Amino acid sequence: MANYEVHEHDVLVIGAGGAGLRAAIEASAQGVNVGLVCKSLLGKAHTVMAEGGVAAALANVDEQDDWKVHFVDTMNGGKGMNNWRMAQLHAQEAPERVRELERWGAVFDRTKEGKILQRAFGGHKYKRLCHVGDRTGLEMIRTLQDQGIHRGFNVYMECAVTKLLKDGDRISGAFGYYREDGRYVLFKAKAIVLATGGVGKAFTVTSNSWEYTADGQALAYDAGADLIDMEFVQFHPTGMVWPPGVRGILVTEGVRGEGGILTNSEKKRFMRDYLPESTKSEFSVDDEESKRWVEAAIAGQKTDAKRPPELSTRDNVARAIYTEVKEGRGSPHGGVFLDISYQDAARVRKKLPSMYHQFKDLADVDITAGPMEVGPTMHYIMGGIRVEADTQQTRVPGLFAAGECSGGMHGANRLGGNSLSDLIVFGRLAGLGAAEYVKGLGNNALAINNDHIEAAIKEMDEPFEIGKQADAKNPYDIQKELNQIMSTYVGIFRNEEDLTTGIAKLKNLKEQVKKAGVKGSKVFNPGWHMCRDLTNMMIASEAIAHSALSRKESRGAHSRLDFTELDPELAKFNTSISKDGDAMKLEKTAKPVMPEELKELFAKKETK
Amino acid sequence: MPEAILKVFRGEKDSGTFETYKVPIEEGMVVLDAIHYIQQNNDPSLAVRWNCKAAKCGSCSAEVNGRPALLCKSRMDKFEPGQEITVQPIKTFPHLKDLVTDVSWNYEVNKKITPFTPAPDANWTFYQEDIERVQEFRKCIECFLCQDVCHVLRDHNRKDAFYGPRFMVRMASLEMHPLDTANRLKSIKEDAGIGMCNITKCCTEVCPEDIHITDNAIIPMKERVVDEFYDPIGKFLKSIFAGK
């Protein structure tokens, strides 16, 4: 029998980004014993890449703001596909969670009155994003990290979980390995919180890091949970397009929030042409009004001017840029121009310091002197593991999920800034939910089935066996092929033919994944790690493609060229993906119905 | 296509070889791209830590031509064409494999620092000028390049006596926070060993976030330590004025 380390915790949190850390802190605060597993070093999770800010209706800058407006904005941004209860909890609790971060030592930029400064962002009616220049995610993760290390929970760094273990229906543990030296580890746990982030590494051009390999989605799927609305994949409108090595790296929406202008190769400011009729009234009528809005924002003054068209929702802006490029009006490297250089250089460096350095160091572009070239990049998945809004529990008892790997909160399209608030609001609820679940279990002992451990070990040892064979495949080659399939057939614009082709190709690729092999030792062997990650990415990719094929309409981030209209009937159902034996099962399940008092918020808005 | 020649350290636990690889150069390429090229085309088992590839997470710390640097920020076009580029793991921490080292010591040190301690009845109104210094320190991405280059840790191996520049910065960020009420000066002097620093400024030179570690964090902390422990006249005068 192979050797493995054993640890025991009441709650095991998998993933140490914003949601995972917040969950671990909360569960600890509830008095249960907590372990936190992270695939990287602590504090390196992808949350550090979040730039623009955290959305919370504090009303420090625009005093008309409150949670109801935030709720309505979120539901509108999500094209009604959001789980209403999650959107409500999120809008209500975000302000308190942000204040809590401040009490834990986060240092947000200030207003002249000495309060937390807030900036404008796409889809948010009011200036709502609390920020620290353009490195808000770093501030958040460092605050949670420094808070967490004094809470007494164990942190397992550079450790990846490959299998969730159950006793009957209930979660009873997890199995994994340390990346550092390949030794195996068994966690006995009464509850598990998944907070593993997204699926970006399945795409060629993405803002996501290597860690984003759909681990949580795949683990939950295997354990019997269902994944909802996986067709909704957000392409951030502004990623770097040049040089090739940095293609896809995020350019914060904060650039547009601070007044950045999008133009095409004909120097035309094109965004106004792409505003949907339904939202046109929220935006400025001409460049002069946009200019007044920006000037007021810089001076910190109130204005009756409406916001510039560049601040439309991400799905719109991404489609607009894609269309401009496709119709031949793109920039030299296949993007469009984003310009903030008309503003005072010192202010740009102060408000967008990391963008300034990112372009200066990596692309030799001085953003205070000239425009950036930007294009869409795969950024976020709105869909994910289905959870109960108030507890974040999945349909598997003892299994919880929070953050990007969970689904429902953002509907068909996520607003910028809503992900950081999502992490702290639902991270906390998941930690709370898991702790309460554990307390409810009492002293019931949960068993771990040895056969399951043996199977998990066998699965992890296999790539080395395969690596000895002549027809072994290089895992990196397979990933490249997966990226191509997803980007070509399951990209920004979709149609039945492409999706069907994509699904067929994914099916073939699955056979290749079985032949992925590696050589060398288990000591920090990235090729070996990739073999395991591929399995996860395949599950998520198939889920995305099948879900996309099943949704015969265009809604939010899901754009079908063969079904260009929105079908109101389809808002009543979630697309649900679950495991049925060895097959993937797709169902349309009824979406929770919003109570009347919340519906009224939307009616009121229209009479205004 | 032009080619770069990379000499990469390969091996486990301090023993190994420098292997030479030829990598085709693309425009705008960084050393991390070259390492990834080797991983994909020559040897998938080449170990390197990385995450964001945009100098925001501080994972890909290594030494390029002997200089501590983030691999994702080291542009290939900065080197002379045809010049060999040596890539080594960082020196100060125990070697694991290839370019990866065990930096867990840093996480242990961090736990020893008294956390942010606001007063229970604190008034949370404070202004931009109150936090500019702290915000500079909080830009730190924990790449630990400053820890690597600091000769106290690197050459003298005095991890027993000195927390290193990273944690001087962290302690400064807490000490200068307008609402923090804890006093860490004794700990800065005795546990963190600020006196071990001889302000030779290499930490500042290698910081990828351009934090003025020495001038803005360590020296002001040294001055505060002087207030408390080395300036009896000043302390006496202050006690008289405070006593009034």
Add this chain to the structure above:
Amino acid sequence: MNETTAATHPHTGMTTRNDSWWLAPGLVAVGFGIFVIYATFRAFENNFYEIGPIISPFYSPKLPTPSWFPFSAAFLILWMPAGFRATCYYYRKAYYRAYFMSPPACGVKVWGSQGYCGERSFPFVLQNLHRYFFYLAVLVLGILWYDVFIAMFSEGLNISVVSLIMLANCILLSGYTFGCHANRHIVGGGMNKFSDAPGKFKLWEFVTHLNEHHMGWAWCSLFSVGFTDFYIRQVAAGVFSNPTLIPFH
């Protein structure tokens, strides 16, 4: 595609750096060396430091020396600015690197690794007295400003080349002295909430601006003080002339 060399440790030898890392500490060593030799020579020379009311910064203020005192009056003065510079945070970096090779440059192995204790024990623990030397340096600087005033106004308005050199020297010395890290701490750096004392904050910001270029001020003022003395010596020795610019003669 790859060639292998013999098994080795990832870090061997002094450094893997292949740039001219030795250049900066080398230049510093030579620059300081020249100044120290010149200043020592001048302190012993005990001559050519006065032109009428004008006095060299090395010898000002002109203190009476007791008869048993074997050295020139310069020794009664020079220890103060010398102590200020020797304990200065910039100079410490420069000479620890250039003379003590601790370390000579970043990523280059230190020289002699035994028993390093930084600035925790004697003699280097005395570096903590920097602020006292700052107070003394301010005193000496005040005298030098007085000397400029005397040089220019003692016999009516009399702007000569030497007096202008002395003025430039005082400006550079002031930029260096008041940009000192200890001063930055004293004027406000010790505070945590600047908004409570806006005046102190403005002062701290000003000192911070000076401090950002402390190295530049250090070198320029070191050169200027040496040059001022040198020029006065040459005029006093009759080698250079000291033309008067205002009033015209």
